Amino acid sequence: MVEKIYSKNPDIVFRKIADEFILVPVRHKVADLNCIYVLNEVGALIWEFIDGKRALDEILDSIIEAYDVERETAKNDLLSFINQLLKTESIEAAHA
Numbered sequence: 001m002v003e004k005i006y007s008k009n010p011d012i013v014f015r016k017i018a019d020e021f022i023l024v025p026v027r028h029k030v031a032d033l034n035c036i037y038v039l040n041e042v043g044a045l046i047w048e049f050i051d052g053k054r055a056l057d058e059i060l061d062s063i064i065e066a067y068d069v070e071r072e073t074a075k076n077d078l079l080s081f082i083n084q085l086l087k088t089e090s091i092e093a094a095h096a
Helices: 041-049 056-066 071-087
Strands: 006-008 012-017 020-027 037-039 091-093
Touching (some): 020 041, 056 071
Antiparallel strands (some): 006 091, 012 020, 020 037
8 A cells, every 4th residue: 555646635725823734624715614634743744745746655754764763653654644534535546
């Protein structure tokens, strides 16, 4: 699964407000305030790296480089976060 590439849903807006990183679904130019997602620093880093071009293994390497974490732990956390983003339809598989 780490070879997969994902792209962001264009209806999701990412913002940093004070010390928090949030994702807000925007539909028909109206924010869905019932579905705001707060990300930690690592989640925000992952979100920024999801660009429809980078494979998850590249994102994994960036996480390991930025944080002192074991590869297997980082991989499990990355895949768990990606699954959460897929469930909320915040990302989708990139089309080649």
